[in-house]
Amino acid sequence: MTTPTALYLDHAATAPLAPGVFEAMQHALVETEANPASSHAPGRVAAAQIDAAARSLAALIGAAPESIVWTSGATESINLALKGVAEFAGGAPHIVSVVTEHRATLDVLTWLEKHGARVTRLGVDGDGRLDLDALAAAIADDTALVSVMHVNNETGVIQDIAAIGALCAARGVALHVDAAQSLGRLAIDVEAMNIALLSMSAHKIGGPKGIGALYVRRRPRVGLAAQIQGGGQQGGYRSGTLATHQIAGFGAAAVHVSATREVEQTRLHDLRERLWARAARLEGVIRNGLPQTTAAAFLSVSVQAVHGDALLLGLTEGAPALAVSSGAACSAAKGQSSYVLRAMGRSPREAGASIRFSLGADTDAAVIDAAAERFVAEVTRLRALAAAA
Template sequence: MPLYLDHAATTPLAEPVWEAMRPYLEPGGVHANPASDHEAGAEAARAVDAARAQVAAAIGAQPEEIVFTSGATEANNLALKGSIAFLGGGHVVTTRTEHRAVLDVAQHLATQGSPVSFVDPEPDGTVSADAVIAALRPDTALVSVMWVNNETGAINPVAAIAAACAERGIRFHCDAAQALGRLAIDVREMPVALLSLSAHKCYGPKGIGALFVRRRPRARVAAQLQGGGHEQGMRSGTLATHQIVGFGVAANVAAAQQAADEAHARTLATRLRAGLAALPGLLVNGDPARCVPHIVNVAFDGLHGEALRAATAELAVASGSACSAAHAESSYVLRALGRTDRQAAAALRISTGRGTRAEDIDRALEVIRSAVMRLRAMAA
């Protein structure tokens, strides 16, 4: 079994999450539809309400501001498409380093008549607030900037961007899939209108996420799924009680352990970066001082990407976003940072988790060091 160091792609299900979900999965458990008008349905509905409150508390929101979706991808679609539909069109501003779940939606909106501006990142992978502000126009209706980049771990100044948008009466959306459990989130302190979340990035189940939709001032979105009027009319479909319950517990634990998880990740990152520093041709993607510590992204100049991945096959690490792995091209995020196609292809994203140990880092360093030196000797 490869050593798992790909927590930015997905995290394992935490034990408390699994235990909370079991009564809603096992035979004889609570399996009623939470929308059903009987006591069994009411019991399921109470579980959904409790989980909604947990997710809301994890980000400083009110329960009624949480709309459950199938994941952050759907939440992003609802935020962008739903906003432009409700607002009747308008200019959209986003960045070149967003997840495909935002970039592809923005490109779709452009085909529907909404002009889109793509802001370039700084060399360290972050997007400056000034650059976003400079892209605003009189007809700008929506700005979407991710909080934490899923490939480099770069932390964007979303509080400053949100404040600038609020001052101008422009709606701001933030993809926070990589931020929940990694950074302290409090929507009461940041005027974000819409914020996307994902359970499987914080030790919850796959297939469930949420969109925070601010009540005051109200951020209305047009539903993108019709058929029953669930989730306050914003997202129709029978609620998956077991997944929602799991998300609630995962969000609760993630918020409670955020500081401890960050400290653990920082210790591991320091060990990892120190071990990688002496390797020839090392390129560090992102400024460690402006990145979340659980993601370390490096490239090796002059090496062939496929050869590097084959030589490190005993490690479960990534070369880019898991959602873009089906495409043969190198990382568009790293190319936006100025890396060549060859450099971007020879990148490794190493992302640690709660269960990662110091000895795991040492093993990973041994594998990477051996692979790099062997490949360089073969190329000499």
């Protein structure tokens, strides 16, 4: 089956395989079919491949390799972090989070509330940022966990995790960070940032789908109850036979982004600003998030005087087609406009007529210029149709 041709600007949803990832996975599949938990020689070969991947991923976040717990992706990692802390704490634990978190976090928080937890959801300002004073006021004596997304999946807005971590450390509260969108894009040091738990996903950085990880701080140890019982693998945190080839692919992706991150993010920043300069020539195009506090790969815009569904359909089905997402990606199935943008003060109509461009390794100036031209033409066409109606 041939993949339809489109200008791919949806790297926040998933990134193409990074160089070396396919080869690492192929090598892991061919090298040994043994179970990495087996004590014989072939099993030790598989285990060594997993250990190498753990070292590569741990180096990317400033952690010890033994603190890495492999999961199926960031969603499972978030479930393990939030439910695991709440269950270990017992009673009716208090958790503090943010209204603009990914659904993977928000839905778990709702589930925890139904099972006795007390949850405080903090708002954000017009630029999508959490107020530290509000966080400090929300932390109580029974607060078991603070959970904050590092880079927002819709807007790319960056939360000040170092400051949040310092506040949590001073209050003796564990901090969980959703790093699905920041891993490989921003510098992360779990020790310096006082992060107790960090959720990660391979396919966001050019690794394979279906594999993720949770960093679990060892000193001081985080109280965490396992959510999958079975053979007791990974110190009992997450039972099940490990997928050696997927983990090897994650490790290879971590090596690649570690070597290229600084140069690549500077390049993407320049391309993003090039795209914005062209899109901003249209009146009524609003940028969501400040450029200096938004990850370089992201440009989220709300467009006035157009219908959101028509805009997204026109861009993704026109010629050339753009592989982009709506700012309401997490809410579209429920027929709602983006809760993230509404929390930032956008009207429901503006939140509904929003587009997320997310750039990556295969984005160049030619792609940016073609996408900008296509965006301007489509907005102009839709506005002309609306005016004639």
